[in-house]
Amino acid sequence: MEYFDALIVGSGAAGLYTALNLPRDWRVALLTKEDLRASSSDWAQGGIAAVIDPTDSFLLHTEDTMVAGAGLCERQAVEVLVEEAPERIAELIHLGVSFDRYQGRLDLTLEAAHSRKRILHAQDATGRELVRALTEEVLVQPNITIYEKTLVTDLWVARGRCWGVRTRRAGVAAYLGAPVTVLATGGASRVFLHSTNPPVCTGDGLAMAWLAGARLRDMEFVQFHPTALAVPGAPRLLISEAVRGEGAHVLDRQGQRFLSRYHPAGELAPRDVVARAIYLHLRERGEDRVFIDFRPVGQQRIEQRFPNIRLTCAQYGLDIFEEPIPVAPAAHYCMGGVQTDLLGQTSVPGLWAVGETASTGVHGANRLASNSLLECLVFAHRIGRHTGLNTLNYPPPPALVDQAPPSPAAVQTILRQLPVLCWEACGIVRTALDLERGLAQLRLWQEWLAQADWTLDREALEARNQILVAYLLLQSALWRRESRGAHFRSDFPETALSWQVHTVIEHDHWSAQALKPDPVVYR
Structure with missing residues (x-):
């Protein structure tokens, strides 16, 4: 058995940045079930929000985040996020992240x-560039040991604390111990x-934390991105929010813009409003896709800002010029997760969580665009710089x-049918x-598999984890009898003041859980 100072x-960005911010004299193990670049961060097209321009302010970024969160953001967490953002951006630039520039300045x-x-x-391809720079830095740190192709099957919990993890690598099961275990497994x-x-x-970190007795929160709030590529046989490539921010139009099959019928901001309405508007528009017409028109953006700006979208679309015979x-909504980001301070x-x-796995209080009921990569950085830095070591007397x-x-056969049935169930029952x-x-x-399904050992096979483990996450998601959505942010109940379509609380799941x-009161003085 091996022991480290931190596991x-x-x-993704959260795990890599946490590793880099832990003390350099710690022995750190970084574990991933694929390779270092297989994460949502690497797929992230959207950018990173930060107050850089002199005409902007922390207060404005805070208020934008609070409004998007539909009454469920924790203001103190949001203030931490926005006030520490400029320092994290400066660190990324120092690490070699190549942000877009215009006339020598950062292009906001x-x-x-x-x-x-x-x-x-x-x-x-902001996420890809971020992961590239962080990965290169991690690879040259002698104190960080990387375990690729390693399944973490469960947390090792005893005597009321987390002591490490149980793993399976190349068919061999083993325990790794550490006084600090950080879940940075992304969303679900x-x-x-x-x-x-x-x-x-597949929600591995969420499921393992739940099984270990951790408190989870706000699982019903899942953000559906309104514009994902809708081509048979193609992955649901995210067509970034920035495309509409640059002036692209959303059209129906008749070539008409329609989003202003649902919200006065049209294409620039909050993400959940746009996704729901497209969903309702399609359902009303019995259709399965709308269209996004890049041409108002202009060819030069498209080539400068969206080269990867252009190339990927070209692979499927689409010329965005x-x-x-064709686009349609798709599940994108989980606002809820393992509750943290x-x-x-x-x-x-002994257990920490960061990134999409965590519920820090930043996102509330609906994440503000481009706050997610920022949350990874700010809270990974906080874990790395403020977590101390304890001398442990490990149990066996x-x-x-x-x-x-x-x-x-049961596992394959679950993996095939569960995504359909979630889309239809909790979309x-x-x-x-x-x-x-x-x-x-x-x-x-849980009864089918109750007596099985999930650690023997990756697909079986992922099926177990997805069943647990789906259960927490659906039960939380049933519990919240109102509509708020990304959670919309057609049988309870109104937002109710009495439901301005977090959904807490424990045992x-x-x-x-009531929100913390706003600080009296803005820092």
């Missing part, structure tokens, strides 16, 4: 629901049929005894009847 599970752009131009991009949007996330985003391209600590001693790890594996528009039917099917019990 980080996940190799506008995105939906932002009141100022404050979005930094690296063309339309692959539980939906249509998702902008890479296949690795000549024709609108402002230093990333969860309710389980549980015995590594393999039981019978689950039925391969953009939800009802109690659909949620209850979905929960009944999830319970049946299979759902309850409300």
Whole structure:
């Protein structure tokens, strides 16, 4: 058995940046079930929001975030996010992240629901550029050991704290111990049929934290990106919010703009409003896609800002200079997650969470565009710089005894049908009847596999984790009997003041948690 000072599970921006911010004399293990670049961060086209321009302010960024969050943002967390953003951007530039520039200055752009131009991009592959720079830095640090192709199957929890993780690598099970374990496993949007996330985003960290007794929060709030590429056989490539921010139009099959019928801001309305408007427009007409027209942006600006979108569309016979391209909503980002404090600590001693896995209080009911990569950086830095070591007297790890594996046919059935269930029962528009039917099917699947050992096979493990995440998602959506932010119940379409609370899930019990009061003085 090996021991480290810190274990980080996940190799996206949150995991990489946490590793780089931990003390350089710590022995750090970075574990990922694929390779270092297989993450949602690497797929992220959107940029990073930060107050850079002199005409912008922390107060404006804070208020934009609070408004987007529909009454559920924790103001103190939002202030931490926006006030520490400029320093994190400066560090990225020092590490070699190549942000777009115009006449020598950082080229700031506008995105939906932002009141100022404050979005930094690296063309339309900001996440990829960020992961590139962070990965190169991680690889040269002698204190960081990288475990690729390594399944983390469970957290090692005993005597009320987390002691490390159980892993399976090359078919061999083992425990790794550390006083600090950080979950940076990303989100869980692959539980939906249509998702902008890479296949690795199966909610592993959320499921493991739940099984370990950690408190989760606001799982019902899943953001559906309104414009994902809708071409048969093609991945649901995210057509960035920045495209509409630059002036692209959303059209129906008749070539008409229609979003202003649903919101006066039209294409620049909040993301959940645009996604719901497209969904309702398509359902009303019995159609499956709308179109986004790049041509108002102009060819020169398209070539400068969106080269990867242009090339990917070309692979599927689409010329964004000549024709609108088909798009439809897809699941994109989980606002809820493992509840943490402002230093990333969860309710389980010894366990931290960061990035999309965590619920820091920043996003509320609806994440403001381009705050997600920023959240990774700000809270990863806080974990790295404020987490101390404890001398531990480790208990003996549980015995590594393999039981019978689950039925391969059952696993394949779940992996095939569960995304359809989540999309239909807990998608953009939800009802109690659909949620209850979905929960009944999830319970049946859990009974199928209750006696199996999930650690033997990656697909089996991911099926277990997706069942758990789907259960938490649907049950939370059923519990919240109102519509707020990204959560829309057609049987409870109004936003109710009495529901301005967080949904807290602890030990299979759902309850409300009041928001912290705003600070009296703005820092």
